[in-house]
Amino acid sequence: MVGRLPRLGSGLGYRAELAEDIDRHADRIDWLEVISEHFLFARDAREHLRGLARRFAIVPHGVELSIGSDREPDAAYLEALASLVEEVDAPWFSDHLCFTRTDEVALGLLAPLPRTRQVARRLAGRAQWVQREVGRPFLLENITYYVDLATPLTEAQFIAEVLEHCDCGLLLDVANLDINARNHGFDPLDFLDALPLERVVQVHLAGAGEDEEMTLDTHSEAVPARVWDLLDEVVARTPVQASLIERDANFPDDFAELLDEVDRARTVLASRPAELIGGA
Amino acid sequence: MGLSDALAAMLTNEADLALLQEDPTALRDRFALTGNELAMLTGARNVGYRITRRNVQAKLRRAVGVCLPVTVAHLHHHHPDLWERFASTLVRPPQPVHRHGIWESERLTDWLADSDLAPLADYARYELERVKLRRTDREAPGRGPADVRGADRPLTLSSDVRILRFDHDVTAGPPLADLPVRRTHVVLHRPSPPSRLQTFRISPATARLLAECDGTRTTEQLVAGAGSDPASVRTALDRLLAADLVRPT
Secondary structure, eight states, X not given: OXXXXXXXXXXXXXXXXXXXXXXXXXXXXXXXXXXXXXXXXXXXXXXXXXXXXXXXXXXXXXXXXXXXXXXXXXXXXXXXXXXXXXXXXXXXXXXESSEEEOSSOEEEEEEOOOXXXXXXXXXXXXXHHHHHHHTSOEEEEOOOOSSOOOOSSOHHHHHHHHHHTSOOEEEEEHHHXXXXXXXXXXXXXXXXXXXXXXXXXXXXXXXXXXXXXXXXXXXXXXXXXXXXXXXXXXXXXXXXXXXXXXXOSSOOSSTHHHHHHHHHHHHHHHTSOXXXXXXX | OOHHHHHHHHHHOHHHHHHHHHOXXXXXXXXXXXXXXXXXXXXXXXXXXHHHHHHHHHHHHHHHHHHXXXXXXXXXXXXXXXXXXXXXXXXXXXXXXXXXTHHHHHHHHHHHHHTTOHHHHHHHHHHHHHHHHHHSOOOOOOOOHHHHTTOOSOEEEOTTEEEEEEEEOGGGOSOGXXXXXXXXXXXXXXXXXXXXXXXXXXXXXXXXXHHHOBSSOOHHHHHHTTOSOHHHHHHHHHHHHHTTSEEEO
């Protein structure tokens, strides 16, 4: 289903704190990613989103599908997601390779799954079903995890196993890759080697925070050089249809800092020879 | 039960996390883990659990803070220990997306009332009702207020209205520790088209009149039942209709 997708270019994560600046600088931003849950059941917010969709390509990005939970995603949630995706005519939608809740407990964050072949295949089947229900291509994103379960598969092997058993795309969060590699001591290039990179449709870029013990996925800093280097590496290996700058905290006083990052990502994506660029 | 259940419990309950170190067999039995699953959990570094548990609490704080910003700011500055205890002990059950933060904020409101922090509990309830009203689905657009005035049909509250009663004057706002102790009736109104939520402090008589607009009485019946001052009741109803706080059914 992800065979031919439009090339969206370089986008920015839509946040209320950035709304006015995004409006003022719409000509510098190719597309917007919105948090699905902010718009699923909020009519007033949906009205606002319809306005945005007239000016930008919009991709809904979820944080609460919890595709790794034992229980199937809530039917009302999926129905609302399908409606949202159709309403903004999204080229695809995305969520994370994780679980956020069990039958008893809602964690409110993206928690790592046991990386086994059995779990990967079950998740793949679930993702395929979600994609069919929503009716648009579904991208799965690698998360940041601090609990590194002693699992039989590496993270990259797990993702590859999932993708082998469904035809969803990969939203490769390059910042998450960098953070995980540093926190858990693996080589990010080995990680890329193990992935079916031809399934990468979109990338996420962000800056991290530093704790005494680990690097934290805070989306609170400028995209660091390491992450830009990884983006170069990914783009050198495979065409990427869309990049996205994520900023959720410590918003810069000067919006130009984010626009410069959007520009830089666009330049990197465009650096790939045209004959190798996929998509419509 | 399985690994995800065990991990979720460990990330939300200090005692369950401690079991991993102190008595992994008990953890295995409690969550019906296989040997491999238990090995996956015991093979992970403690620092990862500690950071993720901290992040779970941070997400909880943020979810409540979005719903009850003034209450949470007050707790953060004036009762940090209480706030910490709340965030570290509350285990959130799965909720529908549109209820995000609501269940947690309800628990905090109850907890403040049980903690003898009545002014804070009142203000938390005030903020909670505001966020609930903002998230309530609107009725389909209907007739404007001017079209319905004078219609002789039973009156009911607009679905975009809430009537609330507090033991403190929540309309005085922060600092919350100094909220006046005063029985206060408040109407919350969400205007259409969307704009800022409106808050009106109303008299007990108006609160009673609004409560009687329950879909069983017409304007004339409400005026007739008003007793000594029917003219002022009629005027009040006209104003409530004009403001779209009540509507004919």
